[in-house]
Amino acid sequence: MPEYTPAPLVKAAEQFARLPGIGMKTAQRLAYHILTLPAETVEEFSAAMVAAREKVRCCGVCGNFTEESVCPICSDPKRDAGVVCVVESPRDVFVFERGGGFDGVYHVLHGLLSPMEGTGPGDIRVRELMERLSGDVKEVIMATNPTVEGEATASYVGRLVKAVGVKTTRLAYGLPAGATLEFADDVTLARALENRNEI
């Protein structure tokens, strides 16, 4: 930023730029915007961030974000505690719940295995998942993303789960709804063909 720019403005922009997906230009624009807001609005904004970080913790059972010691999903008697959907992050729980098509419970790994980044099984919530399996869990759905790390994690954790005799499944691959064949990538198309269903 130009040298005369006030230091607190530069610092605000730097803080915005640390957020994922926010580039330096957007960060500067947001910092300038902050200065045009009423002081109370900025204090409200800041307080909301600190409050979110302070009040929200991880569910003692599934690891999802919650204000309670056990989250509303885990403590809901209408949810099927016998089907556990294993995801990378609380954000993924959000995506499933938004869809509303799943009535089991979750297990948030809080990360994926990544030899490149030095993340091993001890760094994600694998042990906690295995401990849950001693109960009446009938099925574990590996619902990590279809990326290299997501696949590796699904494969590794899936094998551990299977080894203790619990049914293990993986999300289906295929064409996304509403997509046209023309824009499907080769891997997606090959998998859609391989996993074809009788009609």
Add this chain to the structure above:
Amino acid sequence: MPEYTPAPLVKAAEQFARLPGIGMKTAQRLAYHILTLPAETVEEFSAAMVAAREKVRCCGVCGNFTEESVCPICSDPKRDAGVVCVVESPRDVFVFERGGGFDGVYHVLHGLLSPMEGTGPGDIRVRELMERLSGDVKEVIMATNPTVEGEATASYVGRLVKAVGVKTTRLAYGLPAGATLEFADDVTLARALENRNEI
């Protein structure tokens, strides 16, 4: 957001969504990200926003953001106080200074005339500009954006300045550097032709 989502998380997302250019999806992503950061990092982030809003004020002369009562540009003896560049917002001063090609001073209007939004001459810093003209100002450059409101403001304020006998200019229109004719819009092309220079 799904009903079980912790209230503080929803609030953080709502606060992000109030920022310009941040949609609800991005806001949710950012709020989830905040929860994964160390508490001190979130406090630093929040404190930077409040500090920026508290410490930065408007220069008593030009209206640009500064920590002093008079900004470094207005108080710099090397800048030509006789040439005043009139802009909409402090962000525009930033853009000019980043370029580094202007050695005069600025006047920030903090808005544009907009009958649609009910913004009249009394709502932007027009009076403050006219007061500055009693000094030794030789030229006023109208540097508002080439939008409907920007043009209307340049035209209105420009006429006022001209009426007190000060030379008034407007930023040139033409092809942006590096652009190809093919992608220039008709208005830009017509103006580039109209304002052609002898080589």
